[in-house]
Amino acid sequence: MKTIVIGVIGADVHAVGNKIIEFTLSNAGYHVVNIGVLSSQEDFINAAIETAADLILVSSLYGHGEIDCRGMREKCIEAGIADICLYVGGNIVVGKQDFSEVKTRFLEMGFNRVYPPGTPIDDALKDIREDLGE
Amino acid sequence: MKTIVIGVIGADVHAVGNKIIEFTLSNAGYHVVNIGVLSSQEDFINAAIETAADLILVSSLYGHGEIDCRGMREKCIEAGIADICLYVGGNIVVGKQDFSEVKTRFLEMGFNRVYPPGTPIDDALKDIREDLGE
């Protein structure tokens, strides 16, 4: 059973999607470690190390995603999980921006997959299957 | 008392504005000759000649205004009322078009004043006063 760490990064308290993601991924057969809202990069990384997770799935809804996610890949490298798969989704920047630009910004930060607003978690299941090799 | 011929040109049956215009202009102290809806250029011109009118106020709401109004100034000239003041207003073309272009088209046809959609008749009273010299 593959393990996925989920949570909501930064000072973000949007809890609904987080609960739904937990429900959906568990139903889809994953071991889900939910660190909840208001989680720092360190919280995600520690949880991933502790549970030998295969994927960190970061939610950011409130708009500060850009500030909150910077340097996360570097921290993973430092922590010795350089190759862990990093996803980010939700409403990851402030306002309605051209998404291709936004995507580039986050890919450059080292995220493997970046999702536009309104992508329900179900739509990402295919990618997860692919990336976790099932 | 100045005389104004009003009516709705062409195959147009929009009667509400026409009734309101009659009411408003009469209240404003004009002698109003209302030839009603479905009126041809000839109907307007004959009424203007018969009543020695000072102004012909053409309404067109339904979108065919451009076809219906072509050649009206020429007909006025032929009929011997070359200098009569011609107004047109309502929704005079099909659809939402750039109004400055529309205006030019109608001014070139020989109309003295051309009004954009949604100009209530009250807003034209000032122009009427000015043009009829009161």
Added chain:
Amino acid sequence: MDLKNKKLTEAEFLSIRKEVLSGWVTGKDNELDLTKAVEYLKQVPDHKNFALKLNLAKQNNVTMVQPRAGVPELEEHIKLLQYLEECGADFVPSTIDSYTRQNRYNEAQKGLDESIEKHRALLNGFPVVNHGVKNCKRVFESVNVPIEARHGTPDARLLSEIIHAAGWTSNEGGGISYNIPYAKSVPLEVSIKNWQYVDRLVGYYEERGIRINREPFGPLTGTLVPPCISNTVMIIEALLAAEQGVKNITVGYGMGGNLIQDVAAIKSLYYQTVEYLDKFGYKDMEISTVFHQWMGGFPQDEAEAMALISYSSTVAALSKSTKLISKSPHESIGIPTKEANGLGVKASKFIVNMLRDQVMVDSDCLAHEIRQIRKEVDCLMNVVLEVGEGDLAVGTVLAFKQGLLDIPFAPSKYNAGMVLPARDNEGMIRILEFGNLGFDEEIKEFHKKKILERAKSEQRKVSFQMTVDDVYSVSKGKLIGRP
């Protein structure tokens, strides 16, 4: 008057038909051969049959959305309808241009030619007669939903022949509703006769097992029409159509603006149409209702227009009318682009879906208003039947002549034009000046009282100024035109 509310014999029908088909060159198309037409219509699949899809909606208690739309060029018109279908339209229309509506096919041709040449719409609709059956079939075959012709034509006989032969299974209009608001000098007996023919054509198909929907035009002038007047017209046209053999009828109503009155109007419209059809012995009738989003002057601001569209949809959904005719945010300016039209469809669909499981709950106010409308309609229907000495068609002509029936703001000289409406203090549409309207004293007293209430609260006299203020008010963002 050789007019009678009596089904045309097939022989009569066929003999008039020859003359009708000679009205324009496209009338000679051999697709207009009735055997061929019947064959084509028999192949229309159920989901593209207007009547059947309406029946299904009614059964499921859902409200279907249909926009208005029509442009002169064939390919553009097809693109437009396909786009609206994508936006979620359950039914698509083909709105016909105004020259065609007046049977001025020459002018329509000029407009069509120039539109094609300049690739810019010079006509305000699709000139269906000039296009002929072949093009209309192209339209029909390009979409996956039923099509209705929407126009405003006192003499729609040739038009109706063409659209039905092309698989369009619904036709809007009626002898009153497509004359009084849409013409100046067409006698009512002429338009009623024309529409008897249109209905008889539907009856002809009906006899051959083809169900076609007919939809009298409820909003009339779209301007402060009291529900009792439009509902009476709807019931008359339903009865006239039923006599010619029409079985599937959608009676309509244009939103007034007061939630209670609007729901009451739709409910009583349905009840009373069924009641009268039954009373007059028409069996196996399929009756549905259509609610028109606000039909008067729209606000210019597009956000406000979207709000008005959404509010209209809310009323339709709560009244559970079978169909809803949508408007666009361009309404006050001009014929909408397909995108603007699509916005109206999407907003409307969203609301009817969202309110699918909700209804306007019963209340004393609603019951009272339903009773009031029923009483008024019964009163007018009695007057019409009386003056017609039992013949509804004759009664209608005479009632209009004497102003016993009278539609506010109508252009027709065969309409008395003496009735003046105004809103009461809750925004319900009442009557300020009755002219000769066939109301009894009790009803008149009620209307007077209601309008007086408003006048008092506004501290002004009852006068035509109220009507004028009410004509403008919604476009200015208020329901009641208060000083």
Added chain:
Amino acid sequence: MDLKNKKLTEAEFLSIRKEVLSGWVTGKDNELDLTKAVEYLKQVPDHKNFALKLNLAKQNNVTMVQPRAGVPELEEHIKLLQYLEECGADFVPSTIDSYTRQNRYNEAQKGLDESIEKHRALLNGFPVVNHGVKNCKRVFESVNVPIEARHGTPDARLLSEIIHAAGWTSNEGGGISYNIPYAKSVPLEVSIKNWQYVDRLVGYYEERGIRINREPFGPLTGTLVPPCISNTVMIIEALLAAEQGVKNITVGYGMGGNLIQDVAAIKSLYYQTVEYLDKFGYKDMEISTVFHQWMGGFPQDEAEAMALISYSSTVAALSKSTKLISKSPHESIGIPTKEANGLGVKASKFIVNMLRDQVMVDSDCLAHEIRQIRKEVDCLMNVVLEVGEGDLAVGTVLAFKQGLLDIPFAPSKYNAGMVLPARDNEGMIRILEFGNLGFDEEIKEFHKKKILERAKSEQRKVSFQMTVDDVYSVSKGKLIGRP
């Protein structure tokens, strides 16, 4: 627990104040001198006083519109508010960024600096503490309508000091409503104490003749919150505020989606707030209501979003709530541009104006739902008071601890999180899993019955899947998440 529902003495208040003002450099501004602040607030004209303008609206029975809006840069924020005022907003907000909400002023400063440098918003609101009184006065002096701070801050003491001293005469929030939905690990006794301070500040001004409005945040998590739960929280926060000397309170409610339940919620919220304040002896209270447009996930399509905004406004207008908080067509995507925000304001204003003279009429259904909510709220209030042995503040903390009060979908670990809501067959929000919620058996039976009705009609078992489906449904254009 040294928490008590008791008015802070002025000495207590002033001593805490010293510490509060040392929270960030802007706390040292001499405009925060209370004598200066009182002087400034006394000069606020009536039409810019939130409380007075609300009172007027309530008296005239009209619904005022207020958007949400806030951007980091001062000049941009001012332009934004001026634009919204032009669009017709009756009140303007200043929505505060999320770092400030968590008192992370350092990060807020970084975000503000970078936003100014790149001239692109990196914060999701106006960092009011970093801006300080001077900038807030600039904001206040740039508009002609009252301003409210809107945030979600468990410790809003410094924030509140700054905004009020700058002439902002309303502050949203409360010890429960700005903690449980907005924090993970702030103990409830801490946030309640913080908000006692915030309320006491308002009480301080009140004692000096300055009326300031307070608005507990009704929608909580914005997600399927049953009216009885949010109304109970509203009443508790109103009582806590009143104890500290607040006189003008606006209790709130976030739209659920069923028209009857929504109107019933607003009506019972008003009745019961007044009732409880009275029962506990608070005199001369001015109570108004605020209705929040749909607070859950929005549809992506902008036309659909406009429809939802308009429908929400319709409900607000029919319920005659005093204020309506509007959303924008960008809601599902991100913080709206000022233009998009303006579209929401215009549509909302249009609807409340249009429906000005209409109300939701009395009906059995409405009366039943009002009775039901009142019963449930009374039940929850009794449980809270009981467990607190008469002290409301203590009772609240203990009730949450024991799950007797429980807010669905909340992030806080001080919330049991065992209640699961779901819609019934008409779309009313009911409770599917009660956890320890302080309901009596009769009430539980009612909820079970209602949800069972739906399950039956959907031919499926009652389960969490229903809740999940309902969380998504509105964003997909349906009220009830049917399979």
